[in-house]
Amino acid sequence: MAKNKRTAFFISDGTGLTVEAIGHSLLAQFRDQQVEQVTLPYVDSPEKVEQVLTRIEKAAQESGLQPIVISSIVSDRIRERLHRSSALMLDVFESYLTPLANLFGSDPAQSVNISHGIDNDRRYSERIDAVHFAMDNDDGRRVREFERADVILVGVSRSGKTPTCIYLALQFGLRAANYPITEEDMDSTALPKILRPYRHKLFGLTIDPERLMQIRQERRANSRYASLEQCEFEVRQVEQMLRRAQVPYLDATQLSVEELATRLMSQAGIERRIG
Amino acid sequence: MAKNKRTAFFISDGTGLTVEAIGHSLLAQFRDQQVEQVTLPYVDSPEKVEQVLTRIEKAAQESGLQPIVISSIVSDRIRERLHRSSALMLDVFESYLTPLANLFGSDPAQSVNISHGIDNDRRYSERIDAVHFAMDNDDGRRVREFERADVILVGVSRSGKTPTCIYLALQFGLRAANYPITEEDMDSTALPKILRPYRHKLFGLTIDPERLMQIRQERRANSRYASLEQCEFEVRQVEQMLRRAQVPYLDATQLSVEELATRLMSQAGIERRIG
Known part of the structure; x- marks a missing residue:
């Protein structure tokens, strides 16, 4: 992590491709900002979240700038741990699953894996x-x-x-x-x-x-x-x-x-x- | 549009690939729901927004079910027109540009095109x-x-x-x-x-x-x-x-x-x- 350079983490319990694409298109709107971009896929266990949290805090300390996290984590349990971070949290699933669940009148499945039928x-x-x-x-x-x-x-x-x-x-x-x-x-x-x-x-x-x-x-x-x-x-x-x-x-x-x-x-x- | 089937529209002023990926991963959490999925890319003019609005209202009437719109529209002007729809609106740029602008202390560029330098x-x-x-x-x-x-x-x-x-x-x-x-x-x-x-x-x-x-x-x-x-x-x-x-x-x-x-x-x- 470069000093005085903010870091944006794109974090997912899957491939990370979607959340990385969201991150790129959002940050492209702020071209005057120097932002180091890091994709972290397959963050799907408590141990991996802990490693990620450590990495986020390290980036915060070294740069002196609040990191950004753009994430899509399906599991509530994993997502809640991640949200203990001091970063600005933009979580796609957190933002949108609740309105969808209300509309459908049913709970989200919380499963990462696509069924292979x-x-x-x-x-x-x-x-x-x-x-x-x-x-x-x-x-x-x-x-x-x-x-x-x-x-x-x-x-x-x-x-x-x-x-x-x-x-x-x-x-x-x-x-x-x-x-x-x-x-x-x-x-x-x-x-x-x-x-x-x-x-x-x-x-x-x-x-x-x-x-x-x-x-x-x-x-x-x-x-x-x-x-x-x-x-x-x-x-x-x-x-x-x-x-x-x-x-x-x-x-x-x-x-x-x-x-x-x-x-x-x-x-x-x-x-x-x-x- | 099939009767009694809800429609989700993935709408973008660009390729639509990102917002479609978000839509797929969100809807994958509600497998019990029958949802017709429609991607509408390059919605980048007032005329195109009007066509899209007509299409959304048609889907609402024919199915009797509130449609879902997941969108990423860079331009405020275009986004505001789209938001007049009666659909459930989940707008990535609307959700996340404001917190990012606050963090950076600068306004988003509102430009769709990636610079080709x-x-x-x-x-x-x-x-x-x-x-x-x-x-x-x-x-x-x-x-x-x-x-x-x-x-x-x-x-x-x-x-x-x-x-x-x-x-x-x-x-x-x-x-x-x-x-x-x-x-x-x-x-x-x-x-x-x-x-x-x-x-x-x-x-x-x-x-x-x-x-x-x-x-x-x-x-x-x-x-x-x-x-x-x-x-x-x-x-x-x-x-x-x-x-x-x-x-x-x-x-x-x-x-x-x-x-x-x-x-x-x-x-x-x-x-x-x-x-």
Whole structure:
């Protein structure tokens, strides 16, 4: 813990992913503040809570600043122990379980583990199949199961197609293929022949040529592939191609993979398969 | 909206992923309740709020049950409009921004968009590189850059290595390779030669043979590969191999990809590269 730097702890008895995401989005509203961020998952026993409490108090003493705890602890018993800390406590379950329990007229289960019944097995299979589908149908290099695809991403090399497909598979169970538009496809601004039967499944990614150059330079410095001229040419050609074929597209320059995936689904009206 | 079924809306001016995760974990505490769950991302204009309000009131009327709204809306203006709804409102930003603003002694920024400075460019590159690394080093079929790997997952075919590697890359920027232990490696319970120089980077996944059989049956029904006998043999051999080489491992049977990834990191002491 750095001196004079406040610490925010994201604490959970599960993976900590949700509470970490909440913490990131809340702290992003206070950019002028220097805050050390620490995620502590699987705090699910009295012994672990004690270790966490010690760590929180240490951060408080070393920095001289009250720490922040953002937590989601299912068990009352564990949560109560954690709340003995001197930190500012923002507890998602504490805030919201009571109003929900009142609404439902029933008590929360206080169980951390998700049941692994048939529903979850199905969900698991859908996810895994979708991930393998995305990998097998990446970059047009390999299998092309465009028939089975929910969506086919098209765009120039390094416009963000691969991670977006992978994310669509993992998060939403969607079968996302991708096809890179290469120079061979750019003699005309008509869609490459192989894509034409699937026009209704296509979604384009475009990108600012300078940003593309920067990304490609990291991969193959000083190549023609990474030159600004080449990047400008390819992006222009692909944008014309997408407009001409009336394929919807997004500009990937300023968007994270999560944003690309969710905006694409909402723009193209694609429903998740799991979730 | 089904009659007599309550609806929970997860509403955000961003991707909606965080608030949806909060909603899922809260509602998981009330399994006896039938709740239709609807995520509405990118609610970032007065017009969109009006559409959402109409939708919420429609759900209330059709079901006769008060809807639930779990939301994270950064803008005060948009949030106030949403709060005119008759739903039970659980608003993450409303609950937590005020205590944080008091602690920091400064006002929240009220900006939805994450700035895309150098930090985010670096984060973007790390993620993308990690995803490509995971894909290139999947299943031992292709490139083997074990030298560069942060972790190498080992286990029988279909024990969950691939999605876990992909998730480690996307979420944490980790370079995760994997190597399937196949029958050829099972003549002895010593580690395969190719893995020995990397013993300190290895992490094992094991799985219940019956669950493995079920997964493999979906892939190649009635094959020897998917027989219970074969699954039992492979799992037993690999567990002996891992124990003998003192490679840490997790049982993947009951764990989601998120749980596998986060537990593995915490057990092996692997730090994230991004986040």
